[in-house]
Amino acid sequence: MTPLLENGLVVRILSQTLTGPLVRFIARRCPVQALIAAPETVEGFRHADVPEPVPQPGQVLVDVGQVSLNYGEVRHMGAFPAGVVLGYDAAGYVTRAAEDGTGPAVGERVAAFGPGAWAERAVFGTDSVAVVPEGLDLGEAAALPLVGITSLRTLRAAGPVLGRRVLITGASGGVGRLAVQLARLGGAHVIASVGAVQRGAGLTELGADEVVVGLDDIDGPVDVILENVGGAHLVRAWSLLKPGGVLQSIGWASGEPAVFPPNSIFAHGAAKTLQSFGDAASPGADLATLVDLAARGVISVEVGWRDSWKRVGDAIQALLGRQVAGKAVMDID
Template sequence: MTVRALVADPAAQEGIGLGEAGDPDPRPDQVLVDVRHISLNRGEVAFASRFAPGTTLGHDASGVVARAAADGSGPVEGARVVVFGAGAWAQRVAVGTDSVAEVPDGVDLADAAALPMAGVTALRTLRSRPILGRRVLITGAAGGVGRFAVQLAALGGARVIASVGSAARGEGLAELGAHEVVVGLDGIDRPVDLVLDNVGGAQLVAAWRLLAPGGDIQSVGWASGEPAAFAPHSFFSLGPSRSISTFGDATRFGPDLATLVEFVAEGRLSPEIGLRGAWDGVAEAARALLGRQVSGKAVLDVEPYRRDAGGR
């Protein structure tokens, strides 16, 4: 038996095509989810060609539990859930119960689908050090991670500086909690305590020069695709050490997903969906993401799973 899925396809536009995958056979600690919505992350789209043809792509999805975990953990059959798991861009996905959270009544499943990778990345990087009363710089703030980070940093009591590529890309960020919205790093004349960098390249180097003693840069993306060339001795400074950290923690998403979806339910966090469509329009959505034409997240609706005479 098979399900429809978005798979790596060298012959398709942007390297992603609608194909088929095996109907998942969950482990005892996994739930089987009928997927309703998925969200695309720019990195996943950009690197789709690195996967073997036929690989089911993606990590972010929301839907309804079709079969509860055999070990008794996690949500029950029929529960509305948001999930993070490899191969999530399919009609059905099996996901460990430690990477699933129930979606509260009143929260749209499409909104929930926008949360996993970008939302948890923003949440976990902001937890790297205290931010109450600190100056937090978020580069690439108009993107998926950036818009979540602006909101969460403001909720945490930070002075939020949102950096974008153009004035148009900065629209709406002040309403989300940014105290300052700048193009590039122009106009930032005081040191910052924490940087969430989504851009890399020359902007990462410039952000390092803005970092206060004891500060940290969390490198979570590299949208520029350019190398970062640091001048000799530029890492030396007197006082408390400064640092650059990388982010790659993609385990046990469930508790953080529960936090994020509860923030949405309480009206404290907006999913910021900038593109919504059907999953057969994935090529157009992928091009829009790669062309930086989407502010926030791209969410696609999935064709419902139906078991027919052919086994689907």
């Protein structure tokens, strides 16, 4: 039976038909393959067999079919301790429902956010998963969690954007492409800033009113900035902000320090605000909103690279080389 049980589909079917100690016994006999941190290697990661995770009462066990990569997590992969299962974004099928009765049932298609996602099976809190409507590809659903939560929550924190000028820097990335669409849905005049002309492809179709390279050609101040680049870009973006405006500092892709000239923070009129972002707690409700919008075609999930997780090295190089428009998705095959 063991070779068959190593197939996640078989475990899923068994979980739908068997309950109690027998299922737990069967599952625990099956190690799962995962991508783990391996700082001792040149790549910084490797495939390895790990014990199947055991869910807590408020967690579901998910048979993972698709995962996505985020620029920040692959850039800083060396910071993870050896042996830690990598990744945060996943989609798949629930194979064990939460013992406390919360969350989706066995067999439900879900998108999920949480540590240890890059594995054949993973556990997630029931407040960190959302049922995926039929018709939405699970690969697209897997691309949504981190970038979608970031885009949605930073825009929400900036307040209503109807009729306001919203600048999104690093707009060609996963966060940027979703933020452009969500800001447009909110009624904003959207300015998408990219690093090169070719990186701006498709942003007008997603809802950008203006697509600019860098920040020098922006005509007039803006009300809201979602800033993904950091460094000197952040300093320049701050100078474009209207009195009373909000700058959400999301990412630091440049890796450079931000040096503000003397008195450059001072401004007449209503106070300008610079806010940090790092709140990904309990994302289930927001994730449900995002998958619903995607399933109805209101937003487009931009997947610029998709292949087997056996080619994870290629995906990482493509992301670090800025060769991916949107997200990179891996199929757990």
